[in-house]
Every structure is written in C-alpha cells, then in structure tokens.
Amino acid sequence: MSAADLVTSAPARRHNGHSLTTRIVIYGMLGLFAFVYLVPLVVMVMTSLKPLDEVTGGNMFALPQHLTFTPWADAWDQARIGVSETRGIHGYFLNSVKMVIPAVLISTLLGALNGYVLTKWRFRGHKLVFGMMLFACFIPFQSVIIPMAVILGALGRIGVDLADLTGWSFGLGNATINLVIVHVIYGLGFTTLFFRNYYETFPNELVKAAMIDGASFFQIFRRILLPNSMPIFIVTVIYQFTNIWNDFLFGSTFAAGDTAPMTVALNNLVNTSTGVVEYNVNMAAAIIAAAPTLLVYVVAGRYFVRGLMAGAVKG
Amino acid sequence: MATLEIAALRKRFGTIEVLKGIDITLEKGGFLVLVGPSGCGKSTLLNTIAGLEQISSGEIRIGGDVVNHLHPSKRDIAMVFQSYALYPNMSVAENIGFGMEMRGVPRAERDKAVAAVAKTLQIEPLLARRPSQLSGGQRQRVAMGRALVRRPSIFLFDEPLSNLDAKLRVDMRVEIKRLHQTTGTTIVYVTHDQIEAMTLATKIAVLKNGELQQVGSPSEIYDRPANMFVADFMGSPAMNLLEGTVTQNGDVQRVVIARKEGEPILLPVPASVDAGKLNDGAKVIFGIRPEAVNDSESIDRNAKSVVKFDATVEIVEPAGSDTFVVIHAAGKELTARMRADADIRRGQNHTFAFNLDKAVLFDPQTTSRI
Numbered sequence: 157m158s159a160a161d162l163v164t165s166a167p168a169r170r171h172n173g174h175s176l177t178t179r180i181v182i183y184g185m186l187g188l189f190a191f192v193y194l195v196p197l198v199v200m201v202m203t204s205l206k207p208l209d210e211v212t213g214g215n216m217f218a219l220p221q222h223l224t225f226t227p228w229a230d231a232w233d234q235a236r237i238g239v240s241e242t243r244g245i246h247g248y249f250l251n252s253v254k255m256v257i258p259a260v261l262i263s264t265l266l267g268a269l270n271g272y273v274l275t276k277w278r279f280r281g282h283k284l285v286f287g288m289m290l291f292a293c294f295i296p297f298q299s300v301i302i303p304m305a306v307i308l309g310a311l312g313r314i315g316v317d318l319a320d321l322t323g324w325s326f327g328l329g330n331a332t333i334n335l336v337i338v339h340v341i342y343g344l345g346f347t348t349l350f351f352r353n354y355y356e357t358f359p360n361e362l363v364k365a366a367m368i369d370g371a372s373f374f375q376i377f378r379r380i381l382l383p384n385s386m387p388i389f390i391v392t393v394i395y396q397f398t399n400i401w402n403d404f405l406f407g408s409t410f411a412a413g414d415t416a417p418m419t420v421a422l423n424n425l426v427n428t429s430t431g432v433v434e435y436n437v438n439m440a441a442a443i444i445a446a447a448p449t450l451l452v453y454v455v456a457g458r459y460f461v462r463g464l465m466a467g468a469v470k471g
Numbered sequence: 472m473a474t475l476e477i478a479a480l481r482k483r484f485g486t487i488e489v490l491k492g493i494d495i496t497l498e499k500g501g502f503l504v505l506v507g508p509s510g511c512g513k514s515t516l517l518n519t520i521a522g523l524e525q526i527s528s529g530e531i532r533i534g535g536d537v538v539n540h541l542h543p544s545k546r547d548i549a550m551v552f553q554s555y556a557l558y559p560n561m562s563v564a565e566n567i568g569f570g571m572e573m574r575g576v577p578r579a580e581r582d583k584a585v586a587a588v589a590k591t592l593q594i595e596p597l598l599a600r601r602p603s604q605l606s607g608g609q610r611q612r613v614a615m616g617r618a619l620v621r622r623p624s625i626f627l628f629d630e631p632l633s634n635l636d637a638k639l640r641v642d643m644r645v646e647i648k649r650l651h652q653t654t655g656t657t658i659v660y661v662t663h664d665q666i667e668a669m670t671l672a673t674k675i676a677v678l679k680n681g682e683l684q685q686v687g688s689p690s691e692i693y694d695r696p697a698n699m700f701v702a703d704f705m706g707s708p709a710m711n712l713l714e715g716t717v718t719q720n721g722d723v724q725r726v727v728i729a730r731k732e733g734e735p736i737l738l739p740v741p742a743s744v745d746a747g748k749l750n751d752g753a754k755v756i757f758g759i760r761p762e763a764v765n766d767s768e769s770i771d772r773n774a775k776s777v778v779k780f781d782a783t784v785e786i787v788e789p790a791g792s793d794t795f796v797v798i799h800a801a802g803k804e805l806t807a808r809m810r811a812d813a814d815i816r817r818g819q820n821h822t823f824a825f826n827l828d829k830a831v832l833f834d835p836q837t838t839s840r841i
C-alpha cells in the first residue's frame with residue numbers, strides 16, 4: 157500500500173464505522189430478498205429428491221427422509237407428457253436444443269452484420285431502417301401469430317412442392333425449423349440494437365485502415381469487427397438463449413405433439429388431468445427445463461454485466 | 472513528373488461544400504504538409520487522396536494515373552492514422568502483415584518483409600505483443616511499420632503525433648524526418664501544428680474553410696505569406712499586424728503608423744512590395760515577424776533597412792531560449808523576440824528597431840499581400 161492509499165483510505169474506514177446501522181439495513185434487505193428468491197428453488201430441489209408419499213404426506217419444507225433420484229430419471233424418460241406415446245421429457249429437451257442453438261447463432265450473427273452495416277457502411281435512410289428494426293422490439297408476440305402462421309403455412313406448402321420435385325423439403329414445414337425462423341425474425345430487432353450500439357463506439361479508423369489494407373466487406377467484418385465483439389456477443393447470446401429457450405407462446409402455437417419444445421412439454425406434464433399428480437417428477441422436470449439458462453448465466457454471467465456496461469463507459 | 476496531382480477537387484457533404492476547388496501538385500520524394508485550423512478540410516482532403524471519401528468533382532492523379540474511382544487498397548498508398556488504428560485482436564507482426572495477407576502474399580515472404588520493417592523501426596522485440604501492451608510511442612512505430620511494409624508511392628499521415636506527449640512528439644518528428652530523408656518517399660501529412668509543418672515540409676499547403684490559401688516552401692509561407700490569414704496562422708508568436716497609411720512625397724513613398732502617444736513611426740516601403748501598386752493615402756496592414764523586432768543594438772547587422780522607434784515595455788515573457796517582449800505601439804500590441812539575456816524590464820522605455828527586410832504589407836480590403 158502506497159502513502160497515497162493510506163491517506164485516502166483512513167477517512168473511508170471511519171465513514172464505514174459510522175454507518176453500521178446503514179450496513180445492517182442494507183445487508184438485511186439483501187438477505188431478505190435472497191431468501192425470498194431462493195426458497196422456491198430450495199423447495200423444488202428438495203421435493204424432486206423425495207419419494208411421492210413423502211411429498212404428499214409431509215411438510216413441504218422438510219428435508220428428504222429417503223433421498224431418491226428416481227423422480228429425475230422418471231421425468232427424463234418415463235413420465236407421460238399429455239397424450240403422447242413417447243414417454244419422458246428427453247425428446248422435447250432435444251427439440252429445444254435443436255431449436256435454440258441455430259436460432260441463437262443465426263440471429264446473433266445477423267444482428268452483428270446489421271449493426272456493422274448500420275454503423276460502418278451508412279447509406280441514405282440508415283436511421284429509418286434502424287428505427288423500423290427497433291420497432292420490431294416493441295411488437296407484442298400475440299399480434300404476429302396469425303401472419304406468422306400464414307407465412308409458415310405457405311413455406312410448408314413450398315416444402316411439400318420441393319419434396320415432390322426433389323425428394324427433399326429443404327426443412328420447410330419442419331416444426332423445429334419453423335420455430336428457428338420465427339425466433340430469428342423476432343430476435344433480429346434486439347440483436348441489431350445490441351450490435352449497432354456497440355459498433356457505434358467502435359473506431360471507424362480501424363475499418364478505414366482495413367480498407368486500405370485491402371480487406372473486403374466480409375473480411376473486415378470477420379477479421380476486425382467480430383474478434384473485437386466478445387462482450388456484446390456474450391450479452392446477445394445470453395439474451396437470445398434465455399428468450400428462445402423460455403418461449404412458450406410460439407412453441408405451443410407452431411409446434412404440436414412430439415415436435416413441441418421443452419416449455420410446452422413441461423406444461424403438458426404438469427397439467428395432466430389423469431392419475432396422481434407426481435409433484436416430485438414435475439419439480440425434477442422443471443429444474444431440468446431451467447438448467448440450460450442457469451448454466452448459460454453461470455458460465456457467461458460475468459461477461460453479461462461487463463457487456464451491458466461496455467457501451468456506457470468508454471475505455 | 473509529379474507523384475501526386477490534385478486538380479480542381481471539390482467535395483460536398485449534402486449542400487455543404489467542404490473543399491472548394493483544390494489544386495496541388497507534389498513531386499516525387501516531396502513532403503507536403505496540409506495545415507489549417509480545425510474544420511478547414513485538411514483531413515477530408517487527405518481522406519479523398521486515400522479514397523476513403525468520394526470526391527464530388529475534380530481529379531486526383533497518383534503517378535500520372537487518375538485514381539478517382541479506385542478503391543483505397545488499389546491506389547498504391549499507405550496511411551498512418553491519428554489513433555494509430557492498430558487491430559486490437561492481432562499481434563504487432565499480424566498488424567504489419569495484414570495488408571499482405573489480404574493480398575495473398577505467401578507466409579514466408581510476409582514474415583521476411585515484417586522482419587525487415589521491424590528492424591528499420593527497431594520494434595523487433597515487440598512483434599509478438601498485442602497493441603494494448605504497447606506504449607503510445609511504440610504504437611506509433613507499429614502504425615508506421617504497417618504503412619512502410621506496403622512500399623507505397625505515397626504515405627499519408629493524419630495528425631500522427633497529436634496523441635503523444637510533448638517530448639515524444641519532438642522525437643517522433645525527428646524520426647519521421649529521418650525516415651523521409653533516408654527512404655526518399657513521397658509523403659502527405661496533415662497537422663494543425665505549424666511547428667510540425669515548418670520543420671517537416673518541403674511544401675506547405677495552408678487551408679481555411681475548404682479553400683487553399685497558399686502553397687509553397689516553408690520559407691515562402693513564412694517570409695512571404697499570401698494573405699493575413701497565413702501570416703497570422705503560421706509562426707508562434709504570430710506575425711505582428713499594424714494598421715498604416717501610405718504617404719507619397721515626390722518619388723518617396725512611406726508607410727506611416729500612427730500612434731496614440733508619441734511620434735508616428737515612419738517606414739520606408741519594404742523591399743517585398745512592388746511600389747507601383749501603392750497609392751497616396753491608401754490604408755495598408757504592415758506585417759512583421761517578432762524576430763524582426765528587436766532592441767536597436769541586437770537587430771540583424773546585415774539588415775539593409777532598419778527603422779528605430781521608442782516604446783514602453785508591457786510584458787516580459789522569458790521562454791528560455793528567447794525572451795518575448797510585448798510592447799505597445801500604434802494602439803496595438805506588438806511582440807518582439809529578443810535574446811534570452813536581454814536586459815529589459817516591465818515599464819521601461821526602450822528603443823526598438825524593425826528589420827524591414829522581413830516586413831510585408833497587406834491590403835486591408837482583400838487581406839492579400841501587396
């Protein structure tokens with residue numbers, strides 16, 4: 157510690173000592189809210205680890221007497237999902253994975269490309285185009301369902317025609333691909349907004365230098381812009397992943413039966429009207445459904461905060 | 472044949488014309504400095520030479536070929552930016568080699584060229600580092616390396632030293648001058664620093680509001696400024712400008728500078744002026760550089776025409792190598808550049824002298840030199 161540090165830290169310490177009550181209030185509040193938020197999760201985890209009779213007969217907050225992982229295994233490949241023949245949520249989990257990965261990557265990359273064009277290759281009317289893309293962020297999901305259904309229906313018919321002609325539908329009409337299309341279109345407004353604002357502060361001189369070096373439009377994007385976009389890339393991926401993984405409305409509208417994503421399957425599992433309600437299996441399935449987004453936050457969370465701040469504070 | 476020719480170049484942004492007909496030629500191996508106050512269009516002019524801005528009309532020729540519509544990478548130029556514009560995700564070696572990589576130069580050849588440039592600029596130990604791990608001066612060198620490795624017919628520098636601290640700026644200035652002298656390359660250099668302009672240039676172009684004020688060698692610009700703007704802009708402290716009147720007495724023309732107190736100063740017409748252009752009673756602006764104003768003992772002994780006058784010392788500014796003295800004459804402040812050890816104090820009445828060999832006259836209406 158240098159002399160300057162000693163001089164400045166002494167009053168700061170005294171100040172902290174004065175505000176002991178303030179600190180108790182702050183930490184008390186933080187503790188309270190942490191408790192309120194964590195209790196449901198704790199109950200979920202505990203319930204999912206109890207046998208069914210212990211769940212129905214015992215206290216919700218009691219620790220499991222007989223620790224069991226059968227509910228997790230049941231949820232994964234035994235539980236009845238609505239009226240479907242296939243059992244367990246694993247198929248739907250896979251549906252969601254197959255949907256979310258391409259949807260997140262495509263919408264993020266297209267958003268980056270849009271942001272690049274809107275900031276570094278400005279054209280007449282670029283502000284209007286950006287304004288309209290922003291507008292896409294404010295359109296409610298419900299209002300696009302019917303037009304989207306019409307478009308997807310048309311694409312499905314094209315897919316049938318293509319299948320007649322070439323023997324392959326090129327994925328048109330496939331429920332998972334339909335959902336990827338929907339989420340890419342709907343997410344484009346947000347991803348463009350993120351990347352445009354990030355690239356707005358990206359030095360133009362780097363682009364000019366690359367132009368003089370002879371890099372092409374896409375070479376500048378791939379070699380100069382993208383490698384320096386890590387923070388905003390992470391933010392966008394987290395944002396898109398969470399939204400798309402958790403989406404229920406589009407999933408339940410455009411994907412039926414065995415093609416439904418995880419969120420729809422979870423609803424069908426929990427809302428079953430036959431037999432005994434297996435709370436422990438439901439809880440296990442719910443945790444499995446929430447796990448990927450949790451994982452993404454844990455792995456990339458620190459970049460999330462850093463990326464959100466990146467535009468605010470220069471340097 | 473000139474390496475760079477700019478003819479009747481105009482550039483409009485919407486309805487605003489930022490370059491209003493620029494004509495400059497630069498011979499091979501020349502060092503052209505574009506100088507002017509901020510917003511004068513000098514950086515825009517450089518960008519049009521680089522091809523980063525499209526021009527509205529006119530012609531740019533490099534090595535005799537019209538390059539108006541050529542992509543920046545095809546113009547045989549290299550540019551050093553104010554912010555250095557080093558790619559943050561690449562090492563120094565990759566930064567320098569990026570242009571060659573884009574042109575598909577094989578790796579071995581690239582590495583050789585990078586090593587050669589690194590040797591010239593003495594940045595060999597830095598090749599593996601990222602730009603963020605370099606100091607300002609080192610980044611500056613890398614930026615120059617990236618330009619050098621292209622071996623272009625013209626180098627473009629956009630205020631390359633303005634982000635450096637004062638000492639480093641002087642060092643790098645010498646370095647750039649040495650680079651120019653040893654390699655004999657053609658350089659176009661933008662700055663708002665008139666010391667940089669004077670020290671580096673073989674040719675200076677002074678711009679104001681998108682119009683060329685004067686193009687010439689540093690001594691032409693300094694000693695024979697085309698108008699009052701150039702006279703005021705180049706040189707620090709600025710040229711003294713005093714109002715005067717021409718009087719004709721038979722064949723003898725004189726410039727009279729009236730003073731509030733004391734006798735008016737009577738001056739013979741400076742040698743730079745064509746006497747035939749002056750009319751009796753005409754108002755003129757008399758311009759003289761601070762170093763041509765001195766005490767009567769230390770005025771240049773070789774001066775052909777010297778006029779002495781008395782004035783009171785108002786402010787004394789010792790600057791180490793010189794002492795700047797502000798005196799009151801003709802209702803206007805007048806700065807003299809004197810010896811550092813000049814025995815002079817505030818409030819003193821002192822005899823000063825003008826060295827008229829270095830004096831010029833301007834027309835107050837047109838502001839042009841007579």
